[in-house]
Amino acid sequence: MKNYIYSIWDSLEKLESKIAFYPSIISLLGLMFAFFMIYLESIGISKYLVENAPILVVNNTETARSLLTTFIGGLISIMVFSFSLVMILLNQASSNFSPRVLPGLISNRRHQIILGIYNATLLYCIFTLVSITPQGDKYQMPGFSVLIGIIFMTLSLGSFIYFIHSISQEIQVNTIMDKIFKKSKSRLERLVENEKHIDTDFEDSSNWKSIMANSTGYMQDVSINALAHIAEQHDLKIEIVPIKGAYILNGIPVLRYKGQPSENKEPDSVEDLEKKLLEAITFSNSELIEDNYILAFKQITEIALKAMSPGINDPGTCINAIDYLTELFAIRMTKKDRSYYFDEDGKPLILIKTVSFDELLYNVMAALRTYAKHDIIVVQKLFIMFEYLLQQQDALRENYKEAIIREIINLKNDAISNHTNEADIKVIKSYIAKLKNLNPSDYSFEA
Template sequence: MKSYLYKIFKSLENLESKIAFYPAIISLVGLLFAFFMIFLESIGISKYLIEHAPILVVNNTETARSLLTTFIAGLISIMVFSFSLVMILLNQASSNFSPRVLPGLISNRRHQIILGIYNATLLYCIFTLVSITPHGDKYQMPGFSVLLAIIFMTLSLGAFIYFIHSISQEIQVNTIMDKIFKKSKYRLEKLVEAEKYIDTEFEDSSNWKCITANTTGYMQDVNLRPLANLAQEHNLKIEIVPIKGAYILKGIAVIKYKGEANKGMDEDEDLESKLLDTIVFSNNELIEDNYVLAFKQITEIALKAMSPGINDPGTCINAIDYITELFALRMTKKDHSFYFNENDEAIIHINTVSFEELLYNVMAALRTYCRHDIIVVQKLFIMFQYLLQQNNVLNENYKETIIKEVVNLKKDALDTHNNERDIELINSYITKLENVNPSEYTFEV
């Protein structure tokens, strides 16, 4: 039951990231409020206010109609302009930065709320205008509702001014990278805090029973608590085979388990179905669930900035600054993740991207597309120098991995650059790294 609730929760999280989610909710509120005001007008709220507070009522039919008609036309224009700006933002972000950053921009809650305010005010004005109907030889005049329409329109104009300010900030690459960085840093810090620093060896799972995926999609998350309950209830040891964020094809093994023999095939199938229900599949990748995606996105922004069509090494250097801090934080986390029971016994092994693989994937791309720029190469050497100086490194093998990438960068840089001054600069940074690096390592190619 808990796994189903967790899946529903994750589905709602995915729905919340859609650009139409908050506008639809707020529009519905505006529509319901319009009907509520029509009901209040039918029982005479405007008549009561005319007698006791006439300043709160618009009591001229032509004025009310003109105001509401103008508001409706103006709001439609504002909405078209605002949606056009959003589309321009998404198109520019996709072209200049990376298509992977689009989900983060689309899920911007402030923009969704502003668009919802526009639509709610528009619906309210439309239904308030419709409620001005002939009543005998006079018109039923919803004077108080018209005053509220003026207030809502003023609020919409304020939201529009804020929207222009916000969209001008959101389209800047530094703002995009900073948001990606903060989300991934928060996720990494949570993972580091949750880790138990217990040295453990997990059993070889090559001969364990396999559970294959019954659908395709990204493995978004694992609901560990129900999975751990199943493991303890049936005395199981479990391994999550794919790395979180990997694209899973139908029929690929996702869970391996070992435990007591069950009484029959039906019970085995029921248990396997429950275990598989703890895996959440999705067609979206979210940094909130997978910090590795942040490395991919920031690296792709750096590579796009170095493309001939954009040629913006400054953005690439800024991206390397963010990557440097994320790598420094990643060095405080273990390569293997386990879930421990109350007796501190590892019962679930979760495969994760190792530090070596993560660093290689980032550096392989940067070396390939940025090695021709000596300033970027210099920045990469500074990044390695900073990482080697970290004292809170959880695993000393991480520094060996960094040394390997320094050697790879040195080889590519020397092969690319023939200018004596550039070669001198490269060698000077190698000398600095040798002074930082323990003596047992070598930077020879």
């Protein structure tokens, strides 16, 4: 039962990132409130207010109809304009920065709430207008409901002004990178905090039973809570074979486990067990930084590469991207290359494979060296990044230091081979000399 609860909870978290989630919820609330006001009008709330507080009631039928009709037409125009701005934002972000940033922009909660306010107000005004019905030679006048509609429309206009301000900020590359950085930093810090700071030897899993993927797609997320519950229930040890975010082909192993189902189970319980284990993995065609911090490195790197393309030629944005990457790498250095889930007794139940620091640094630097090695300003910034990372003595494990030095050598070789100006070469060599002073003599910066 807990396994299904965890799966439902994870599904709700994914649903929250969809652009239509909050607008749908708020629209439903607006519709329910409209019916609630119709009920209050049916028991005479407007009649009571006319007698006791007439200022709170619009008591002219033509005025009420004109106001509500104007509100409905204006709200439709505002919604069309707002959705158009969102589409322009997404198109520009995809063209100028990276298509990978789109899920983060679509899941912007503030924009979703604003669009929901528009739609809720529109539905409220429509049903309030419909509730003005004739009774003999008179009309049933929902005067108080019309006043509420005026308040909702004022709120919608304020939301529209805020939406224009927000969308103008969201389209700026620094804002996009800052949001990516903060989400990734939060995810990384949470992983580091939850990580057991003890050395653990996990068993060799090469002979364990394998569970094959039954679908194709990116491994978006794994419900660790659901896997842990099954592992504790059946006394299993589990290894997650692929790295989160990897593209999974049908029929390749995604999980390995050691152990047998608990006693008093049905004969086909092994198949049931493997089915439950596989249900804990979510496959998707999109990724979120909240689920996979590696995506932030990809997105910021792609923004930097796009900025260095001949069509855009914006080295300033590339330098800003390197600043964000520097801090993210420094945080990543505080995390181990292998992650585990521990039970209450401190025993490792689940081995979670992650991208090693060495591989992550190489992938980022391989792309930056390819497209930015000709720009001496960007090269200097990369050397400054390495200098900062080598100074993080508390997090600088030996294998991390070796990976950094390898990339310094690669950057030096590419930079020198792509610069013929003596002044540029002198700058490169001066940074190499500075970096040598940060390391013991047994490390060489020669290829």
